[in-house]
Amino acid sequence: MAGPLSDVTVLDLTQHLAGPYGTKLFADFGADVIKIERPGGDPARKLGPFKDGKRDSEGSGTFFYFNTNKRSVALNLRAAEGRAAFWRLAERADVVVEGFRPGVMEDLGIGWAEIHRRKQNLPLISVSNFGQESPYRDYKGSDLVLYAFGGEMHSTGMIDREPVKMYGTAALVQSGSALSTAIMGALFAGRYQGVGQHVDFSIADSHLVGVDRRHATVMGVQFSGRKSLRPPAAGVRLLGGLYPCADGWVDLDGGGTRFKRGAREFLGHPEWLADAKWDDPMIGLNPAAIEEFNGYFYAWLMERTKREVWEAARRAKIICGPLFTVNEVFDDPNFRTRGFWQGAETPEMGAFDFPGRPFLMSETPWEYRRPAPRYGEHTAEVLREAGYGAFEIEQLTAVGAVEAA
């Protein structure tokens, strides 16, 4: 079975992480994503983790994940022959996605006006830190910098400490995920309306109006005049918050209306909560009651592992999540049985597993067709499909317009 997007060709001029994550979703669901790599390759090839720490531009764990199922064409867009090849590929593409600094596409002679002049129904999505039109358009960014500015980092962490970010490149991955919707929208307009549009996607904007609290903190302070601050030293609510247990931590939310419904069953000690006061929906606002409850609860937690707490919570329909380490996720039979992990093997990285399908489609499932491409692995193949003869490809290679692996 082919993916839902198997009739789509994406010309992908993005690099690093946000852009490639957006186009990865297309490749993973069947589209032919032709990754145009600049001479030397996508800088993400130099990002770890590497197998046994051995640096190898064909062995980056980051590059692998963000580029599965794509094809790589090494093209020098600064050479006239390279640009000519770009136009030949654009002729066959349904959408172009680019992630250069704003203005570079125009400098290269492949800017929006020229694309639109040559092919009216070909959309262009430009991904950049702050957008094509902004007082900050030439500014640099990083996961940290863009999340600090755009996302709700200021209120994350503890009040007496500095604000603290999410893991790794989570913010860029979120932006890449949102980017996929912009590309999809552009495809619809191109295919069904015959109108190619230029979408200016700013990573900062995707957080400034994104869903993880930023919209809410901006509205909250306008509405009420009250800011959203980093909380003081961690505390727990009534059966709510992070708790230590025998072998780690659990995150629970069983207060409010859920408390009356589930707490007795969850703990297995109805006698602790025999008093009628525990049925009062406002009991969670009573600090003395929370203290009394914690007297039972902390001892109960220390007798149980995080998995045992979660099992009891599932039975009692209490919201809960044990805090797993990555190796615990890896060893977990539930995720393995469900097919979360996908096996792969490459010469540089050996055999390993990586997170596979992001969701399941009954008619057009996710498919791992090929590992991330080697630099220029598909240059000759893609150029041949675009009508170049073997001799022409040799000439392009000789003048340095393309590189073929």
Added chain:
Amino acid sequence: MAKLPLDGIRIVDLGGVWAGTFATVLLADLGAEVLKVENQYVWQPNTRAVPVAHLTKQMTQAGPGWVTGLPHNDPGERPWNYHPMFISLYRNKHSFTVDIRRPEGMKILGQVVAMSDAVLENSAVGTMEKLGVTYDWLRQMKDDIIFLRAPGYGLSGEYMTARTMGAHLEGVMGHQLLRGYRDGDPSMNSGIFAADYIAASQIAFAIMAAIWHRNNTGKGQFIEMAQAENAASMFVQAYMNYTLNGVTEEPIGNRSIYAEDGEAPCGVYPCKSPGTNAQGEDRWIAITVTGDAEWAALREAMGDPEWTRADFLQTIAGRAANQDLLDARIGDWTVAFEDYELFQRLQAAGVAAAPVLEASRVLADPHVHARNLYEALRIKDDIGVFSYPRPLYEFPESPGGIRKPPVGFGEDNDYVYRQLLEVSDAEYERLVAEGHIATAFDASVP
């Protein structure tokens, strides 16, 4: 003017919380007609207000603005229509009410489904089953319907029925033990909702991909998203580090996971602050230096102080190995500057930097202003004029922005019942009397 990309597509929105609700605002921004299905007798937790529908004035007087900050600190008549956690997720949508717990309500829902393209939901497993909203039933209403379900852990496996919000499933997938202060423990991680973002955007992507396929083949399909599994891409370097090298990563605060690859120093440093942390007046600058050239640029921006000239700081490996020193010294320097002043100065020098922007300053930022990211408008309820988020991106040839202000509960009952379903006036009145049509939650809902 061109149409919006999803013009003519109709989505039945049974979703909730942030993941489902943000997914449909993305689709609505792209031009889909999103019909939010609501019920005056059923409270969808964390979807229009927290913790209850009928907030008291007392509940709005204290607490963080984003959780309890109602307009003018007053819940008013219909707090569910303008709660700060949710109002921004209702632009460009339609809302109608129907009690789908009753057969007549399911019949009405079926009629709406019959004229729609896709249905989505993200409740705990069991909720839709109890109502009878299954893929089979939906297909009886419309053969090529697309149905997406996004429960926390999917539709099989031992965690299938686990109750969860996005924050908890992130913890299960490793995020709580991967993020936070280097010297802290997870109890110092305040709550974030990263999983809602990734799930929402890929719910929207998946539905569009399925519509694309349906347009090609005439076939609908069933989509299952386990939100926990979907969240994994945000932590993928840690997963790869484990599967390639057996390394279990630990929190590194604001430092880069790519320090060894060139990204150091990387951190958040204090700036001149007009007030205290407790006032939210603490100012910080985020800085990431990548590679030797940017290190040289930072040195120059700092005036090339003596300590930066040490040989061991001139290589990527040296900077990666000496981040404690770098962070301390850079912080000593930044604290004398205003955050925006440093922002401009460092960016002009070619160093990635930006203020850690506290929410009350967002609307005054020149970038936010230049890009019209927030728009001043009135909603139907009389709460005054406020600036609401606009779409994440625009299609410049199409009518974009906020085409319809954040929708109130049941605001489009007329449109759905009279225009789409062509219900007579008498029938409409009967459905009001029967409790299907309403514009406020029933008093039985807390």
